[in-house]
Amino acid sequence: MAEQEVKLMKGNEALAHAAIRCGADGYFGYPITPQTEVIETLAELKPWETTGMVVVQAESEVASINMVYGGGGAGKKVMTSSSSPGVSLMQEGISYMAGAEVPGLIVNVQRGGPGLGTIQPSQSDYFQATRGGGNGDYYIIVLAPNSVQEMADFVDLGFTLAFKYRIPAMILSDGVIGQMMEKVVLPPIKPRRTEEEILRECPWATTGRSKGRKPNVITSLELKSEVMELRNLHLQEKYRKIRENEVRYETKFMDDAEYMIVAFGSAARIAEKAIEMARAEGIKVGLFRPITLWPFPTNEIAAAAAKVKGILVAEINAGQMVDDVRLAVNGAVPVEHYGRLGGIVPEPEEMVKVLKEKLV
Structure with missing residues (x-):
């Protein structure tokens, strides 16, 4: 090896x-x-x-x-x-x-x-x-x-x-x-x-007229509305398959969790430290980290939400992913948001404070 x-x-x-x-x-x-x-x-x-x-x-x-x-x-x-x-x-x-x-x-x-x-x-x-x-x-x-x-x-x-x-x-x-x-x-x-591998793997690609092969045309333009609708329906079917097959996420400390922090990217790293600090105070918190933001792990978040009392969505923004989390949860449990703006990265202590003030 x-x-x-x-x-x-x-x-x-x-x-x-x-x-x-x-x-x-x-x-x-x-x-x-x-x-x-x-x-x-x-x-x-x-x-x-x-x-x-x-x-x-x-x-x-x-x-x-x-x-x-x-x-x-x-x-x-x-x-x-x-x-x-x-x-x-x-x-x-x-x-x-x-x-x-x-x-x-x-x-x-x-x-x-x-x-x-x-x-x-x-x-x-x-x-x-x-x-x-x-x-x-x-x-x-x-x-x-x-x-x-x-x-x-x-x-x-x-x-x-x-x-x-x-x-x-x-x-x-x-x-x-x-x-x-x-x-x-x-x-x-x-x-x-x-x-040769590209020709075999990508028969749709436009590669010119080499070896007698008729060139494909790559375009997003279509002047006929009825044809454009069919193209859009094809795309929607593709997106459905991606939603079914390509959702990726990670969970930590969720086995006994009573509360859940949902965060992605660097905010998820900060959330891990916040969870460690909260658990040291006896607050049982777990982490749900979406890895694919699209397709979003809607069903998986809904299943995790059914086992907790409340969710804190931590992002470094004014509140964006929180909309998708609220749609997934559909009112089953309270969903709160915490984020910092302007390029300020939140501290773990801030997340713990908000968690205790808004949910615990």
Whole structure:
């Protein structure tokens, strides 16, 4: 058995290493705090000299996502990364990709907003990610890492799901996870796919007229309303299958829990410490961490809620995921929210205080 390769690095750096190691064909991005280490690491590693992976600093975020659209339309494993206002600029391209069923990976290392906001961490892009963000009736798969290890692991997972369902996938991280340093086991090295493998695995891709093959047309445009409705119904059926098969979540300390904290990303890490402190005071609290923010673990949260007296939703925003939790619980138990704004990261003591004041 091959020895695992353990490194100490930032979440952004781990993501860049993972992109190369999982056989990505291309990265197209634009610098913005707090995710600039992604493109800086790729520039330092020079994968175009080792694996042939293309790395381009595009002229803008709009150009970046359209390069991903083009590369994904040719069946290539391509990705981009940015932070909140940069991802806002990408929304038209993401909608185009969803409508044309083009796979690709988008990484959002969130910072506070709205607008240009702050360069400090936030989780205020939840609505943008899970509600589609751009125009039309569509969703994208959203993975929320809460460690440097998951920043690395979710690159390959994101590509796998994107190509399995022909859908854009997003890693919704934040400035805490992107900038923090932890030990990480880098994923095994996968070779980039050959052109023959791409033709076999992606018969829908547009690859020109090589070898007598008629080119496919990749587009989200349809001028006939009745045809567009059929295309939309097809997409809705795909989303139904994703909801059935791709929900991911993690629970901790739930066996005897009387209360539950629901949190994702870095807020879930803070919640774990808050739970430790609350249990030291005799308050039995458990953690429910959604890993897929879309598809959201609605049924699983509802089942967990049936065993507790109340739920605290902890987010680094004004209250976004709390809406989905309340819909899942449907009034069965009280659901309260706690969050900090403007790039301020909450302390575990604050969560315990709110838990005791509002629920216990």
